Amino acid sequence: MTDILILGAGSAGCILAARLSQDPTCEVTLVEAGGWPNDPDIARPAMWPFIQGRDFDWGFVTEPQPGTAGRRHHWARGRALGGSSNLHAMAHVRGHPEDFDTWARLTGSQRWSYDSLLPYFRMSESCSTGADDLHGGDGPMPVLLPQGESHPIVGDYIRSWTALGLPRLADHNGREMIGATPNALMIRDGRRVTVADAYLTSEVLARPNLTVLDDTLVHRLTVQGARVTGAEVTRHGQPGTVTGGCVLLAMGAIASPLLLMRSGYGDPAVLSAAGIACRDARSEIGRNLHDHLLGAGNLYRSARPLAPSRLQLSESMTYQSADPSRTTGKPDIVVGCVVGPSAAEGFDAPPPGEAFTLLFGVTHPTSRGALHVTGPRIDDKPVIDPRYLQTDHDRRMFRIALDRARAVARSAPLSEWVQEEVLPGPVVADDAALDDFIARSAITHHHPVGTCRMGADEASVTDADLRMRGLDNLWIVDSSVIPAITAGPVHAAVMALAESFAAGMRAEG
Numbered sequence: 001m002t003d004i005l006i007l008g009a010g011s012a013g014c015i016l017a018a019r020l021s022q023d024p025t026c027e028v029t030l031v032e033a034g035g036w037p038n039d040p041d042i043a044r045p046a047m048w049p050f051i052q053g054r055d056f057d058w059g060f061v062t063e064p065q066p067g068t069a070g071r072r073h074h075w076a077r078g079r080a081l082g083g084s085s086n087l088h089a090m091a092h093v094r095g096h097p098e099d100f101d102t103w104a105r106l107t108g109s110q111r112w113s114y115d116s117l118l119p120y121f122r123m124s125e126s127c128s129t130g131a132d133d134l135h136g137g138d139g140p141m142p143v144l145l146p147q148g149e150s151h152p153i154v155g156d157y158i159r160s161w162t163a164l165g166l167p168r169l170a171d172h173n174g175r176e177m178i179g180a181t182p183n184a185l186m187i188r189d190g191r192r193v194t195v196a197d198a199y200l201t202s203e204v205l206a207r208p209n210l211t212v213l214d215d216t217l218v219h220r221l222t223v224q225g226a227r228v229t230g231a232e233v234t235r236h237g238q239p240g241t242v243t244g245g246c247v248l249l250a251m252g253a254i255a256s257p258l259l260l261m262r263s264g265y266g267d268p269a270v271l272s273a274a275g276i277a278c279r280d281a282r283s284e285i286g287r288n289l290h291d292h293l294l295g296a297g298n299l300y301r302s303a304r305p306l307a308p309s310r311l312q313l314s315e316s317m318t319y320q321s322a323d324p325s326r327t328t329g330k331p332d333i334v335v336g337c338v339v340g341p342s343a344a345e346g347f348d349a350p351p352p353g354e355a356f357t358l359l360f361g362v363t364h365p366t367s368r369g370a371l372h373v374t375g376p377r378i379d380d381k382p383v384i385d386p387r388y389l390q391t392d393h394d395r396r397m398f399r400i401a402l403d404r405a406r407a408v409a410r411s412a413p414l415s416e417w418v419q420e421e422v423l424p425g426p427v428v429a430d431d432a433a434l435d436d437f438i439a440r441s442a443i444t445h446h447h448p449v450g451t452c453r454m455g456a457d458e459a460s461v462t463d464a465d466l467r468m469r470g471l472d473n474l475w476i477v478d479s480s481v482i483p484a485i486t487a488g489p490v491h492a493a494v495m496a497l498a499e500s501f502a503a504g505m506r507a508e509g
């Protein structure tokens with residue numbers, strides 16, 4: 001019997017627990033700091049921007065960012081069974097196939113190529129449009145491709161893009177990603193479906209070989225030599241330990257590297273400054289932090305009253321090349337249509353019903369930052385420094401994306417919805433003014449990744465099979481191992497990564 005301890009019951013952790021406990025010879029323990037979510041707003045798709053900061057959000061905050069006018073950014077992260085899938089915007093966008101070929105190149109393993117991951121994307125999905133060779137039909141996660149539910153302005157937004165020469169795609173999750181289409185969404189019967197809803201069903205929870213320990217905060221790993229024996233925890237307020245023969249770390253791109261640092265793995269200088277004895281100098285832990293940003297936003301006063309969104313407000317992301325004549329291959333920029341006002345702090349916006357927003361951003365940012373602990377205890381505030389917008393590439397792509405957003409707003413039929421451009425406003429036109437607006441309007445797209453990157457090089461945190469270098473029995477399986485961000489939201493990729501890992505572990509026995 002294999003004894004598996006999973007730390008973190010978020011998007012990846014719930015999948016690991018459900019898949020690995022299918023084998024009755026495995027004893028699986030799933031550990032989670034939060035509880036079973038019971039806030040009714042979680043299930044209401046249009047509420048997603050308004051539920052951050054509640055008691056199921058870790059509520060991280062970045063350092064002031066020179067690239068975004070010295071602003072701090074609030075980074076929501078789910079603290080509950082289902083993790084960040086309780087907070088996220090429900091967009092199910094896999095990324096471009098070439099993104100995964102980049103993963104394969106960086107890890108030296110075909111395991112992470114698009115073609116190798118495709119069965120695991122399909123395995124996770126139950127698509128409303130049915131199964132085909134690219135889409136899953138009977139997986140745990142419902143994926144809604146909106147038909148009649150899309151807002152009228154979103155239909156006109158898509159028509160304006162096609163008038164400008166972009167392809168009309170069936171969805172984002174085919175072989176091509178450049179083009180206009182509604183977002184595929186993790187919604188069933190008008191309600192959000194979290195990964196816990198989809199995978200930790202009552203049937204799965206009834207398995208005698210699966211134990212779920214909620215309200216259990218993990219402080220640090222317990223280690224003997226190169227073997228992790230378990231972790232020190234606080235469970236229902238009482239100190240204790242959890243143990244396991246195979247330990248799977250799935251606490252996400254912020255908490256996983258911080259746990260490793262509290263346990264003595266990281267940059268020796270960082271650990272020493274935090275008062276933590278270094279067990280193994282692993283300086284890459286916490287580095288390579290990157291995220292998508294969105295400009296919030298290119299905002300318009302609407303010429304017509306806007307009925308509320310029946311979906312999740314940001315109903316359509318349009319991926320495109322910086323070169324408008326290229327309509328295939330990996331995108332560079334994204335423009336999204338939000339059925340309502342969306343503006344960064346510091347800007348005034350008209351009320352809902354009177355304005356719509358075009359969000360704009362960069363699909364493959366080259367800015368890289370880092371995070372680290374400041375002390376040995378979990379409540380010592382971490383330093384989170386994504387170093388947003390530090391490269392010319394990112395600033396240039398952002399300007400192109402804003403320019404493209406303005407172009408679609410001038411194009412019929414979307415132009416018929418425009419009364420006036422509120423943000424940035426017609427006076428903002430030269431590069432310096434655009435850069436200034438972008439710095440003040442950029443907000444996180446909520447996709448931090450990369451802080452325990454997998455790789456072929458010895459400096460990488462895990463090898464291509466996600467085993468942490470320097471330890472015999474610790475694997476890291478969550479958004480932290482993503483070496484280079486995908487073009488779109490990362491959740492679908494995290495799910496496929498967890499599905500692939502679980503299948504590989506079961507096959508090895």
Ligand SMILES: Cc1cc2nc3c(=O)[nH]c(=O)nc-3n(C[C@H](O)[C@H](O)[C@H](O)COP(=O)(O)OP(=O)(O)OC[C@H]3O[C@@H](n4cnc5c(N)ncnc54)[C@H](O)[C@@H]3O)c2cc1C
Pocket residue numbers: 007008009010011012013031032033034052075076077078079080081082083084085087088089090091092093216217218219250251252253255378445446447448478479480488489490491492494
């Ligand atoms: C507001 C928001 C909107 C988003 N929108 C989208 C979207 O539309 N589409 C998309 O693809 N992606 C979106 N994302 C991103 C996506 O949700 C995440 O990338 C993904 O859920 C990460 O999965 P994970 O398993 O790595 O981590 P998580 O799902 O965050 O899971 C980590 C788990 O570990 C637990 N944990 C952490 N520390 C400890 C500890 N010390 N002890 C015990 N347990 C601990 C946490 O409580 C959590 O349950 C969004 C995210 C947010 C926050």
